[in-house]
Amino acid sequence: MDNRIASVETLLTCPDRNYLLVKVTTEAGVVGYGDATLNGRELAVKTVLDEYTAPLLRGCDSGRIEDIWQMLFRHTYWRGGPVLQTAMAGVDMALWDLLGKRTGLPVYQLLGGKSRDRIKTYYHVHGDTSEALIARAHEAVKAGAQVLRYSFSTKNPFHPESGRSYTQPHQDIELNERFEVKGQAGGTMADTETQIARWETEPYLEELPDITAALRHAVGPHIGLIHDIHSRCTPIQAVRAAKELEPCHLLFLEDPIEPLNREALELVRAASATPLATGELFNTMDQLLPLLQRRLIDYIRLDISHFGGITPLRKAAYVAEACGVKTAFHGPGDISPLAHAAQFHLDLHVPNFGVQETLRFDPRLSEVFEWHTVTEDGYLSFEEQPGLGVAVDEAAAAAFPYRKAFIPGHRDEGGAVHDW
Numbered sequence: 001m002d003n004r005i006a007s008v009e010t011l012l013t014c015p016d017r018n019y020l021l022v023k024v025t026t027e028a029g030v031v032g033y034g035d036a037t038l039n040g041r042e043l044a045v046k047t048v049l050d051e052y053t054a055p056l057l058r059g060c061d062s063g064r065i066e067d068i069w070q071m072l073f074r075h076t077y078w079r080g081g082p083v084l085q086t087a088m089a090g091v092d093m094a095l096w097d098l099l100g101k102r103t104g105l106p107v108y109q110l111l112g113g114k115s116r117d118r119i120k121t122y123y124h125v126h127g128d129t130s131e132a133l134i135a136r137a138h139e140a141v142k143a144g145a146q147v148l149r150y151s152f153s154t155k156n157p158f159h160p161e162s163g164r165s166y167t168q169p170h171q172d173i174e175l176n177e178r179f180e181v182k183g184q185a186g187g188t189m190a191d192t193e194t195q196i197a198r199w200e201t202e203p204y205l206e207e208l209p210d211i212t213a214a215l216r217h218a219v220g221p222h223i224g225l226i227h228d229i230h231s232r233c234t235p236i237q238a239v240r241a242a243k244e245l246e247p248c249h250l251l252f253l254e255d256p257i258e259p260l261n262r263e264a265l266e267l268v269r270a271a272s273a274t275p276l277a278t279g280e281l282f283n284t285m286d287q288l289l290p291l292l293q294r295r296l297i298d299y300i301r302l303d304i305s306h307f308g309g310i311t312p313l314r315k316a317a318y319v320a321e322a323c324g325v326k327t328a329f330h331g332p333g334d335i336s337p338l339a340h341a342a343q344f345h346l347d348l349h350v351p352n353f354g355v356q357e358t359l360r361f362d363p364r365l366s367e368v369f370e371w372h373t374v375t376e377d378g379y380l381s382f383e384e385q386p387g388l389g390v391a392v393d394e395a396a397a398a399a400f401p402y403r404k405a406f407i408p409g410h411r412d413e414g415g416a417v418h419d420w
């Protein structure tokens with residue numbers, strides 16, 4: 001069989017939101033797919049892939065996955081950053097998918113086999129008020145959820161007439177009896193230009209401890225609770241939040257401060273025993289390594305599409321294992337089912353798996369992607385197939401053309417830019 005790469009192509013599709021897919025085909029006609037979606041900057045990644053990566057890869061041995069990763073990372077000289085790493089991720093996932101299809105094995109088997117039988121997941125619950133949030137949490141727990149990521153809206157003290165108007169990002173869910181979930185990421189897509197919402201952190205910090213305590217009381221001690229501050233605190237505000245949430249025993253507090261201000265995590269760590277998680281904005285190992293070496297976090301929130309693919313994510317998980325840190329890979333709506341599937345394979349394999357964020361995609365996605373997962377009692381399992389196990393219908397993908405969209409932004413009441 002001729003395993004040399006014949007072509008690397010990109011497919012841009014927008015069934016409900018934009019996804020950029022990479023398709024690698026060998027001379028023997030075997031095809032692999034990967035996800036290269038960078039929400040709000042899809043065309044930049046597409047240009048890298050079409051103009052620079054595809055010509056480099058033609059004729060390479062598709063089985064030399066590590067070597068290709070190293071070549072793409074190091075021969076460009078300009079390495080790292082979300083655009084280049086997302087492009088590499090798409091190729092890397094496609095090559096693992098292709099290897100699985102060539103050998104007839106699921107990717108987790110190629111990685112070294114299972115360390116567990118099923119994957120503990122978490123979904124988002126959101127309420128505009130504490131009561132609404134608790135009602136949502138009860139529904140989720142009744143449907144089998146064991147871990148919940150909660151968010152809420154905060155009263156606007158400057159404009160009380162506007163009600164609860166400071167809202168955190170969330171991808172809330174609709175539940176059915178088997179805890180199959182339905183919904184899409186809230187507030188991650190604006191049509192033609194960046195939409196601006198208002199945000200002030202102090203009013204939110206006033207409400208956070210009481211709402212969390214009420215939620216903990218409502219769901220009892222055995223449901224894992226996760227809260228994502230989404231970079232909205234200064235370091236000292238984050239210290240306050242972590243200390244005040246300590247009695248609520250969170251599974252973890254995510255991105256309490258701006259993730260690239262890594263040094264400041266030390267302050268939060270020193271101040272409280274609230275477990276910490278970060279990493280969804282990291283693209284390369286050098287961003288993560290100091291946090292692991294200094295034991296500043298408990299969970300790594302990297303995601304496969306922005307960290308360069310299966311090859312580096314696996315290494316990051318192994319290094320985390322050596323440091324006693326678990327995985328909680330980022331699983332938002334703005335990466336495609338191919339990326340979620342690739343993470344599920346790693347979740348099954350890595351010994352230090354912690355929990356997996358996930359969602360049920362918009363039903364329109366099932367026209368483009370065919371994959372089979374089941375979640376029962378909060379645990380996900382998927383049907384075994386060679387490769388990643390996600391079939392892509394290219395004609396359906398082409399029927400949903402790209403629509404330019406931007407991630408919304410935030411400004412404070414004085415009009416200054418605020419983290420999202």
Ligand code: KDG
Binds near residue numbers: 188230
């Ligand atoms: O596009 C941004 C989303 O991926 C992000 O807001 C989701 O923070 C997120 C999470 O933890 O899922």
Ligand code: MG
Binds near residue numbers: 228230254255280
């Ligand atoms: Mg997050």
